[in-house]
Amino acid sequence: MMRATARSAVRCSRVWRVDAASGVQRLVRGQRFTSSAVPESEKFPAVVTPDMAPTLSLSEMSEDFMKRPTVQLAAQIFKLDNDAERVWSVYQRLLESGLRADARTFLPMMQFCKRCLPTKGIQVLKDAIERTVPINDNMFCAFVDACTKTDPPMFQEAFDMYMKIGPPVRTHNGIMAMSQLARAAGRANDALVLVAHSSNHHVKVSQKLLRNFALMCVEANSKQGADIAERILSLIRTNCVSHFRDMDMFANVVRALLQQERWQSALNSIMLMDALKVPPTPLIFHMILSALAKVDRVSQAMQAFNSMVPRGYDIEIPVLCSLISAAGRVSEITPLQTVHQYCVGKELMLDDVVLSTLVSAYANAGHLYRAEELFRSHCEASTPDLVTFNAMIGAYGNQGALQNAIDVFNQLKAAGLTxxxxxxSGLLVACAHVGDIGRAREFLTEFDETWKIPRDVQHVEYLVDLHGRAGDLNTCEKLASEIESPDIRIWLAVLTGCREHSDLERAERVFAKVLQLPDITVPQYLSAFALMMSLYARAGRSDDVNRLRESMRTRGLLKETGRTTLQQSSKSINFVTADIQYHADPGLRDNHTQLMQRLAEDGYKPDGSLIMKPLAHYEDEARSLSLHSEKISIAYVMKVQPDCNDPIRMAKLARMCPDCHDAVKHASSVLNREIFLRDLTRHHRFVNGKCSCGDYW
Structure with a gap:
């Protein structure tokens, strides 16, 4: 069977015996010779041709080689045989024979490794280098292909050889092979240097190689990947590399930039594509919009929005809702209204997902009346679906409008919805914000018995908030401990109750628990530290305050400067604590001084216990607190709208400090204006010196 197979598949010994007869005779007689000693017409051909009829099996060829080795016969065996053990023995015999093997022998051996023995490719390449055999990209690519077939792929070995060999393999094919190996091995980040090599060695980058580079940037998911993505755009911009009108490549470059929060670079890619007359696809716009909305970069998202809409592209509803929600979270009313008008123009207002998202966003931005208008208009046109009812209940709940939430709940049930x-959740948060434990228990009973809906982790969070407000900290801690998987939000709610009721001993126990919880975000860490430091400061334990501050430093938790976003009809303005605008604007400083005087006359007293750093005098403490961003924002409103009675609307991404909460209550009284402020925990509505939260947040 072997002989029959050999006859049909190989070109072997007969050719060798006939075409190289004189050479064989000399070998038989023991006269060694090199290939140069044989006339060109008698050398064993590098390529086997169909007219070379076989007479010996592959095993017989190997046996002949072991007795009478020649580089020509070795090359033929490497090309034809797939028996790993037999071929490796032939290869070892070749090296031991002292014959001068060159690339014509090592290349077929490397191709054999690629076929049958990929782990040996590295050894063959090293042997070739040791014998000063020139390594071209054919040899190197065969080696890399062999490394790709190992399990796992031998990327590091191949990369080390690539760096060692240098320019001869820094060709298009060599770089392409390495990029494919890097991706197969999951080592894209380690191979990003290939992009620089292609540029430095003037490699003409093909569409396939450019697409590979872009994919490597995405798969690297690293700062270096984003750097290379920016470099690719730069090479395209300067005509060093053709873009091939390849929108998949552009999409992957943008994706790599967005992964590393290179927001402006991603936006700039839109302008570059327009300049190149390669209009960005809807996919690219959707990626940018989604990424920016996810991190609340609303102003930049609107740049993409305003570039996308005139092109006639339709924005997918999930992306649209993501942008709407982001505008609501950061209380950017102008972008919210712009997107709202887009929805009207596209006849999307009957879509319950879009409508419910707008309801929630307007409520989050402090414009509850707009949310109510949308809900009422929809109710007049048709019966809202469940998601719209829930959005309105949640909007009322976050504002502490319990009775309104109950009215919508009754409307939901009357519509026959479950x-x-x-x-x-919406009903419980409403109860929590007004401290109505009795009504909360009624809802829990109804939902359990009538609707068969048990309470979940989020419901427990609201119950902890309720009991914390009432001072029942034992129940708070018990509820939190009963959760099978500890939840950071619930334990922060317990810690908030401890701060409100000055239970320092329990707070220390809870704080220690919080620090042991997994998967805590930086804002949650900061919130926990701020609550605990506030408790220590009120207790006069400055050493403990300093200890926690040092702990924050060692953990890399840098407390961010307090920032407040002031909403105006046409724009939003950000202020930070001790804002530079305060120091640069005499008019703002004058109005700030007037505000602080009027607050003091109304009974406001700075809470010096909240100062985290010891100050020498009470005046210094008052001065420090007066420069918090909320107070500067209100002073700015006094400057630009001195005779206006419109509500003041502000938003914070952090928890409002107790001193500012007290100051804003007094400001609502002395200015005779409603003040809406949304912080990390809830919506506050200040009217005539009182807050809708009942001084618990």
């Missing part, structure tokens, strides 16, 4: 756990 409430969900989200319905219960």
């Amino acid at each position: 409430p969900t756990k989200w319905t219960l």
Whole structure:
């Protein structure tokens, strides 16, 4: 069977015996010779041709070689045989024979490794280098292909050889092979240097190689990947590399930039594509919009929005809702209204997902009346679906409008709809914000018995908030401990109750628990430290305050400067604590001085216990607190709208400090203006010296 196979598949010994007869005779007689000693016409051909009829099997060829080795026969065996053990023995015999093997022998051996023995490719390449055999990209690419076939792929070995060999393999094919190996091995980040090599060695980058580079940037998911993505755009901009009108490549470059929060670079890519007359696809716009909305970069998202809409592209509803929600979270009313008008123009207002998102966003931005208008208009046109009812209940709940939330809940049931756990969440948060434990228990009973909806982790968070407000910290801690998987939000709610009721001993126990929880975000860490430091400061334990501050430093938790976003009809303005605008604007400083005087006359007293750093005098403490961003924002409103009675609307991404909460209550009284402020925990509505939260947040 072997002989029959050999006859049909190989070109072997007969050719060798006939075409190289004189050479064989000399070998038989023991006269060694090199290939140069044989006339060109008698050398064993590098390529086997169909007219070379076989007479010996592959095993017989190997046996002949072991007795009478020649580089020509070795090359033929490497090309034809797939028996790993036999071929490796032939290869070892060749090296031991002292014959001068060159690239014509090592290349077929490397191709054999690629076929049958990929782990030996590295050894063959090293042997070739040791014998000063020139390594071209054919040899190197065969080696890299062999490394790709190992399990796992031998990227590091191949990369080390690539760096060692240098320019001869820094060709298009060599770089392409290495990039494919890097991706197969999951080592894209380590191979990003290939992009620089292609540029430095003037490699003409093909579309396939450019697409590979872009994919490597995405798969690297690193700062270096984003750097290379920016470099690719630069090479395209300067005509060093053709873009091939390849939108998949552009999409991957943009994706790599967005992964590393290179927001402006991603936006700039839109302008570059327009300049190149390669209009960005809807996919690219959707990626940018989604990424920016996710991190609340609303102003930059609107740049993409305003570039996308005139092109006639339709924005997908999930992306649209993501942008709407982001505008609501950061209380950017102008972008929210712009997107709202887009929805009207596209006849999307009957879509319950879009409508419910707008309802929630307007409420989050402090424009509850707009949310109510949308809800009422929809109710007049048709019966809202469950998600719209839940959005309105949640909007009322976050504002502490319990009775309004109950009215919508009754409307939901009258429409024949079945409430969900989200319905219960909206009702419980409303109860929590007004401290109505009795009504909360009624809802829990109704949802359990009538609707078969048990309480979940989010519901427990609101219950902890309720009991904390009432001072029942034992129940708070018990509820938090009963959760099978500890939840950071619940334990922060317990810690908030401890701060409100000055239970320092319990707070220390809870704080220690918080620090042991997994997967805590930086804002949650900062919130926990701020609550604990506030408790220590009120207790006069400055050493403990300093200890926690040092702990924050060693953990890399740098407390961010307090920032407040002031919403105006046409724009939003950001202020930070001790804002530079305060120091640069005499008019703002004058109005700030007037505000602080009027607050003091109304009974406001700075809470010096909240100062984290010891100050020498009470005046210094008052001065420090007066420069918090909320107070500067209100002073700015006094400057630009001195005779206006419109509500003041502000938003913070952090928890409002107790001193500012007290100051804003007095400001609502002395200015005779409603003040809406949304912080990390809830919506505050200040009217005539009182807050809707009942001084618990």
